[in-house]
Amino acid sequence: MATTNPPGTSTTQNPISLRSILFWIMIVAIAAFSLGPILWQFLTSVKVNKDIIAVPNVYFPTQYTLDHYxxxxxxxxxxxxxxxxxxxxxxxxxxxxxxxxxxxxxxxxxxxxxxxxxxxxxxxxxxxxxxxxxxxxxxxxxxxxxxxxxxxxxxxxxxxxxxxxxxxxxxxxxxxxxxxxxxxxxxxxxxxxxxxxxxxxxxxxxxxxxxxxxxxxxxxxxxxxxxxxxxxxxxxxxxxxxxxxxxxxxxxxxxxxxxxxxxxxxxxxxxxxxxxxxxxxxxxxxxxxx
The missing domain is CATH 1.10.3720.10 (MetI-like)
Structure with missing residues (x-):
């Protein structure tokens, strides 16, 4: 006996392929590599001095300031x-x-x-x-x-x-x-x-x-x-x-x-x-x- 699918359902599935996963990983990596220095400079420009010279590095400011500008x-x-x-x-x-x-x-x-x-x-x-x-x-x-x-x-x-x-x-x-x-x-x-x-x-x-x-x-x-x-x-x-x-x-x-x-x-x-x-x-x- 032939079976029918309910209306609105698809008979085929589109699983996420390894190629598409690698493709998006490469896109994210390239974007991070390109935009990373820019984001770092911007965050540094709005950090207070104690965050800039802190060891280990403070990546995101604990306090924001426009004093440097x-x-x-x-x-x-x-x-x-x-x-x-x-x-x-x-x-x-x-x-x-x-x-x-x-x-x-x-x-x-x-x-x-x-x-x-x-x-x-x-x-x-x-x-x-x-x-x-x-x-x-x-x-x-x-x-x-x-x-x-x-x-x-x-x-x-x-x-x-x-x-x-x-x-x-x-x-x-x-x-x-x-x-x-x-x-x-x-x-x-x-x-x-x-x-x-x-x-x-x-x-x-x-x-x-x-x-x-x-x-x-x-x-x-x-x-x-x-x-x-x-x-x-x-x-x-x-x-x-x-x-x-x-x-x-x-x-x-x-x-x-x-x-x-x-x-x-x-x-x-x-x-x-x-x-x-x-x-x-x-x-x-x-x-x-x-």
Whole structure:
């Protein structure tokens, strides 16, 4: 005799497989590994000093305080440091996009002699460790008298990020149909108008993605900012955070340094969250065709 299952019941069972368990374990482990240092810095920034120096470690504060954040602005002009970082990062990012977009468009659309050689050179420069340029840039900064000026940071940041900007934008320009550009030429657009009014709006996700990468690099860069800028009123956040001093020569202000790290990270997080949709579009564009 055939049996029937009650309504609403399923005839098949879906037991949890070992693969799915391992998959979620890996996800949790990667998330903990990535977010652990950030969470530790945040918790340190709101701990009282006795919890920070306690042995064994106190992982979660017994008392919460915002004194370390207040100390940043009371003892040092931290707003000035944030404005310096923002100015240098924004200007260098805009220069990267302003110079990189036309160059990428030319490499994508024009048939240039030695195009492959140019692309190979751009790729080599992209892969070249920028720290090896330090001594050469130091000589250039001293020769032109750029020390303690914003140009001492803006020019190197732009030059370092420009090759990557060109490579990324070139790949996006190559994916655009040329029929749109041909139609624009028939309608009377010149090259500059076509690039500004038609091509660039269609590659906005790529512009946002490369722009954020350039901005993050300029915001977080430390070695050049430490060496080329010695004037207190022109320092950037990474340098200011490292050079925070305690009340005495032997005191290390772990709480204030953690607070400075958190404040230096918040703008980057907000930018990524604000442009999240564009970033995802920029990273996935061209992955599926058809």
């Amino acid at each position: 207040a100390e940043l602005f009371a003892r040092r002009p931290f707003w000035v440091y944030m404005l310096n970082s923002a100015f240098v990062a924004i200007v260098s990012t805009l220069l990267c996009l302003g110079l990189g977009a036309p160059a990428a468009y030319a490499l994508a659309r024009l048939k240039l002699k030695g195009e492959q050689i140019i692309l190979a050179l751009v790729l080599v420069v992209t892969l070249f460790p920028y720290i090896l340029l330090f001594l050469g840039l130091l000589e250039v900064v001293q020769f032109f008298g750029l020390a303690n000026t914003y140009l001492a940071l803006i020019i190197p940041y732009t030059a370092i990020n420009l090759p990557l900007t060109i490579l990324v934008l070139r790949s996006f320009f190559e994916q655009l149909p040329k029929d749109l550009e041909d139609s624009a030429k028939i309608d009377g657009y010149n090259t500059v108008q076509m690039l500004w009014q038609i091509v660039l709006p269609m590659t906005l996700p790529a512009l946002v993605t490369t722009g954020i990468l350039a901005f993050i690099f300029a915001w977080n860069e430390f070695i050049f900012a430490l060496t080329f800028i010695t004037r207190e009123s022109m320092k950037t956040i990474p340098v200011a955070a490292v050079q925070l001093g305690g009340a005495t020569a032997l005191e290390i202000p772990y709480g204030a340094m953690a607070a400075a790290t958190v404040l230096g990270t918040v703008p980057l997080v907000l930018i990524v969250l604000f442009f999240q949709r564009k970033i995802v579009q920029g990273l996935t564009a061209g992955a599926v065709k058809g």
